[in-house]
Amino acid sequence: MNHWIIAPxxxxxxxxxFILMVIRYHxxxxxxxxxxxxxxxxxxxxxxxxQTLGGDIHVYELGDWPAPFGIVLVLDRxxxxxCLLTAVLALAVLxxxxxxxxxxxxxxxxxxFQFQLMGVMGAFLTGDAFNLFVFFEVLLIASYGLxxxxxxxxxxxxxxxxxxxxxxxxxxFLFALGTLxxxxxxxxxxxxxxxxxxxxxDQSALLRVGAVLLLLVFCIKAAVLPLHFxxxxxxxxxxxxxxxxxxxxxxxGAYSILRMYTLVFGPEVGVTEGLIGTWLLPAAVLTLxxxxxxxxxxxxxxxxxxxxxxxxxxxxxIAISVFTPAGTGAAMYYLVHSTLATAMLFLVxxxxxxxxGNDRIASDVKLPQNGLIASLxxxxxxxxxxxxxLSGFLGKLLVLDxxxxxxxxxxxxxxxxxxSLIMIMGFARAGSLLFWKPFDPSLVEDEPVDHQMPKTGKTxxxxxxxxxxxxFLATGGLLVALIAMTVLAGPAMNYxxxxxxxxxxxxxxxxxxxxxxxx
Amino acid sequence: xxxxxxxxxxxxxxxxxxxxxLVLQLRTFPxxxxxxxxxxxxxxxxFATGRLVVNQPPVLTKYAxxxxxxxxxxxxxxxxVISFGMTAVVVMIAxxxxxxxxxxxxxxxxxxxxxxxxxxxxxVEGQP
Numbered sequence: 001m002n003h004w005i006i007a008p009x010x011x012x013x014x015x016x017x018f019i020l021m022v023i024r025y026h027x028x029x030x031x032x033x034x035x036x037x038x039x040x041x042x043x044x045x046x047x048x049x050x051q052t053l054g055g056d057i058h059v060y061e062l063g064d065w066p067a068p069f070g071i072v073l074v075l076d077r078x079x080x081x082x083c084l085l086t087a088v089l090a091l092a093v094l095x096x097x098x099x100x101x102x103x104x105x106x107x108x109x110x111x112x113f114q115f116q117l118m119g120v121m122g123a124f125l126t127g128d129a130f131n132l133f134v135f136f137e138v139l140l141i142a143s144y145g146l147x148x149x150x151x152x153x154x155x156x157x158x159x160x161x162x163x164x165x166x167x168x169x170x171x172x173f174l175f176a177l178g179t180l181x182x183x184x185x186x187x188x189x190x191x192x193x194x195x196x197x198x199x200x201x202d203q204s205a206l207l208r209v210g211a212v213l214l215l216l217v218f219c220i221k222a223a224v225l226p227l228h229f230x231x232x233x234x235x236x237x238x239x240x241x242x243x244x245x246x247x248x249x250x251x252x253g254a255y256s257i258l259r260m261y262t263l264v265f266g267p268e269v270g271v272t273e274g275l276i277g278t279w280l281l282p283a284a285v286l287t288l289x290x291x292x293x294x295x296x297x298x299x300x301x302x303x304x305x306x307x308x309x310x311x312x313x314x315x316x317x318i319a320i321s322v323f324t325p326a327g328t329g330a331a332m333y334y335l336v337h338s339t340l341a342t343a344m345l346f347l348v349x350x351x352x353x354x355x356x357g358n359d360r361i362a363s364d365v366k367l368p369q370n371g372l373i374a375s376l377x378x379x380x381x382x383x384x385x386x387x388x389x390l391s392g393f394l395g396k397l398l399v400l401d402x403x404x405x406x407x408x409x410x411x412x413x414x415x416x417x418x419x420s421l422i423m424i425m426g427f428a429r430a431g432s433l434l435f436w437k438p439f440d441p442s443l444v445e446d447e448p449v450d451h452q453m454p455k456t457g458k459t460x461x462x463x464x465x466x467x468x469x470x471x472f473l474a475t476g477g478l479l480v481a482l483i484a485m486t487v488l489a490g491p492a493m494n495y496x497x498x499x500x501x502x503x504x505x506x507x508x509x510x511x512x513x514x515x516x517x518x519x
Numbered sequence: 520x521x522x523x524x525x526x527x528x529x530x531x532x533x534x535x536x537x538x539x540x541l542v543l544q545l546r547t548f549p550x551x552x553x554x555x556x557x558x559x560x561x562x563x564x565x566f567a568t569g570r571l572v573v574n575q576p577p578v579l580t581k582y583a584x585x586x587x588x589x590x591x592x593x594x595x596x597x598x599x600v601i602s603f604g605m606t607a608v609v610v611m612i613a614x615x616x617x618x619x620x621x622x623x624x625x626x627x628x629x630x631x632x633x634x635x636x637x638x639x640x641x642x643v644e645g646q647p
Contacts, residue, residue: 130594137601144608148615156616157627160547163609164625167554168542170605174561174598181591182568233627299631 004051005060005075007044008083008121011037016114031098034110038091041117045084052080055502057512059127067513068191074127074513077499078332082124082255085336086248088481089343090117092474096347097241099470100354105150105239112149115142116245123252127513129180129187132256133173136221140166143249146242147234158237165230169220176217179210190513192264193506196271204271211265211272215280218260221253223313224280225287231310232294236302236359240350243305244343250313251339258320258328262503267323280321281408285415288314292419295426301352301359304430305345308384311423312338315386315416319399322406328500330398333493337391337485341383344478348376351471352434361430363437369467374435376472379479381427386420391485396420398493527567534560547613547623554609558602565595 015037023029051058052075060073094113096102103109119139126132144166148159181187183206184195199207216227223231231250235243257280265272291311298304316338319331353359355367367373379390386392396416403412485492502508534556541553569588577589617623 130597134597134601137605141604141608144612148612151615151619153616153620154628156612156619157625160609160612160616161625161627163605163612164542164550164554167605167609168557170601171554171557171561174565177594178561178565178568178591181594182570185588233630236630297631303631 012114012118016111020111030110041087045087049080072127096474112145162234173217176213218256232306235306244346247342284317292422327402329497330402332496334395345380385423
């Protein structure tokens, strides 16, 4: 058996308690081990991705129990890609957290971070629906701790809302799994796919209820309208590196939708035919629209980034909800892009907030390192809004191309194109208020210079004194990844399309898990 | 047999309804109670997903002519442990939120205040 598959789960699972118990009072050691562990995770994910390039599906039977009885981990192109994306994102975010000293503003940042990675990796790798629930809980309980890292009344209350909302989601998840188990008698995803396909149409009512309940759970995670209410408050009040890491959490919802509704309730399964796409597509379009309105309307930088994240989830789910290989290929490309771009936007927003001392979008403070931060913000805004030359443009183009034959294509195209314009306006407004207006000579002449500084609590000089390079390096690293995705768009797209093709060869997955798993 | 199923179904239904009502309150204590009710409801529901069987062993032996499905019992056990842990976490976060703000409301303040209370925008833009 291929033991590499369990490594992304085991490594953080061992590292976190080690950091917590052995080097609890040594922040430097914690940082070294945490960064080393995450870098190792990148390497492991690279190895795993390499193993899937040939199109094989690898199965790891936990405790060596054969498939429908024991829990399996399944490694295919989709899960390997998601693991690699998680590891790369985590490394950049961790470097930022260390460089900006966010990790020393509260207790246990590094152990929680590793537990979070363990949950996310497990959710991407598992081939069992109940095990997916367990890994969801692992990543959620770690995210509760990270969300309220560094404390403060507003953050605690936002964290409380986040926890309550997700506990409701978990309850719904259990109801959905119970319903599915009651109908099919199994929770192994491959076995579920076999049983669901065999189910006669007249017994399918309960199964459809289960399928839609499950979709609701994943939509809560993916912040699809009208289940997105938890996201703006949670993401804008979370510590910035945590919010950037949470960019992968909404993608866990998107991944679960992609996995369950191609494998188990796939497009050609009779009992749920057309059910999922019919509901998901309008919801995704509305999510995109509400995200863009939020970007244009908000007066706070954190919420700007949070609504940008909602808008990108809208675009991603439009591509997913057509459920064709072309749509899924576009979704894969856009998923990787939007995760990196959202994380970058949150990190740049934090660079600004740290220097301003508050998160209002206003022009009352001259930022130190204005040029550099403005350039990074400009790049992140271009990526989020989907303008050329960065990969967001290619991603949106692919989504438009994939939805050309979908029902209501005119509406989808209109929504994507108009919301892109609204987002450009929103980001342009925020960027010019933050970076240009404070330096506009026609405005500054009217205002006495000393008048501006005492108005905000923190003066600019204090922040200038410490401008560590690591946060810029981490943010720039994400930008480099986005540029690489643009330059290597051809190979990346081939890879994404091959991944999508594999998702629609459900029989290969089922054979790998149930049939040929013993060798 | 019908009696058991009616009892089971109405227990799940009543607990879910009570849980949803309590979760919709605006103070943390009723909300936490509501979450507990919901988790009890889902645990009972999960228990019934293997069908209700009376007086049968949870393992299939050559002496037993029938058996009750053991898997939902294992699932319920996992769900109980997780919901117990989650309740502890939410109680701790609610406590610290109350201790730091002396306020147990769940809803947030207006997060995007209108521009009137940010006078700096007006001072830059509104000067003739």
